[in-house]
Amino acid sequence: MAGNSRRQGAIRKPGTKKGQVVGSGGQRRKGLEGKGPTPKAEDRPGHKAYRISNARDRKEQARQKKADKPELIAGRNPVVEALRADVPATALYVAVNIEIDDRVNEAVRLAGDKGISILEIPREELDRKTNRAMHQGLGLQVPPFEYAHPGDLMTAARDSGNTPLFVALDGVTDPRNLGAVIRSAAAFGAHGVLLPERRSAGMTAVAWRTSAGTAAKLPIAVATNLTRQLKAWKEDGLMVVGLDADGSVDIDELDVAADPLVIVLGSEGRGLSRLVRETCDATVSIPMAAGVESLNASVAAGVLLAEVARRRRLAGRV
DSSP, X not given: OTTOOSOTTOOBOTTOSSBOOSSXXXXXXXXXXOOOSOOOGGGSTTSHHHHHHHHHHHHHXXXXXXXXXXXXXXXXXXXXXXXXXXXXXXXXXXXTTOOOOHHHHHHHXXXXXXXXXEEEEOHHHXXXXXXXXXXXXXXEEEOOOOXXXXXXXXHHHHHHTSOOEEEEEESXXXXXXXXXXXXXXXXXXXXXXXXXXXXXXXXXXXXXXXXXXXXXXXXXXXXXXXXXXXXXXXXXXXXXXXXXXXXXXXXXXXXXXXXXXXXXXXXXXXXXXXXXXXXXXXXXXXXXXXXXXXXXXXXXXXXXXXXXXXXXXXXXXX
C-alpha cells in the first residue's frame, strides 16, 4: 500500500504498537552456540577462589617488591653486630649531633675499614629511613640478597670433591631460624641451602646477622617449586631425608648419613608439608626426654647436621 512505512510481510505483535522486527539477526543461533570449557574457579571474577588467588598474588608481589629494596639495620648493637659478622653493607648512616659511645666509635671504625660509605644525616631523615624504629642514631644499609640457582648448589658440591650435602627448608618463616640454620649448615660441611619461593623467610638483615656472616660463604638458592626440585635431586642420585617428630627412623639409625643427601626441615608449627613428606625417602626424628617439647627448626638442624658430619668423618666422606 502506497505511503505505508511498514515493510511488507511484517506482522503486528498482539498488544504492541510496533510490528515485530523481521528476523533475529542470528542472535538466536549464536545463543545456542557453546561457550567453551568452564574456566577454573580462580579465573572467574566474583568467585571466592578468584578473590583468594588475587589476594595471594598481591601479597607475593608486595613481598617481592620489599625483597628488591635495600634494608636498613637500626640500632647501635645490631649495627655493630652486623659489621662484625661481615654482613655486606653499602652505607652507614649516622644522625647529626649523635651522642658518641664505644659502639658508635666501633661502628664508624669497622665501616671505614670495610670501605663502607659513612653518611651523616639529620635525625628526622634517619627516622624516616628506619620507619621510626629505635635506631639510636645509627642505621646500616644492606643491599638485596642475591640468591643462587638450585643448580649452583650441585656445582659447589662437585667442585668441593666431597659427598653432596644440602639443607632444604619447607615453610620456615622466622628469619632468625633461617640465619641459624645457615650457620649450622656451614659449620657442618653442607654445600648449600635451598628455600622455597613462597611461604618462607628470606635473607633479610636479621637472617644475615643471625648467620654470623656465613651466608656470604654458602650458596643460598630459591626453588620455584620445592617438591619438584627435591625430585630432580633424587634423579641425580641424592637421598631426601625429612626431619620430623614422628619420623620412620631416629637419628641413631640414619644409615644414609654418609650418602649424597638432602636434609629437609619443616616449619616451626606445621612440620613438613604433605607433598614434601611424600617425596622424602625417609623421615628422621631426634629422641628426647619425655615431657620435653619439640626443638625449633634451627636447633634440630644443628643436632642432625652434627650427627651427619660425625658419620661422614667415620666413613671418610667429608
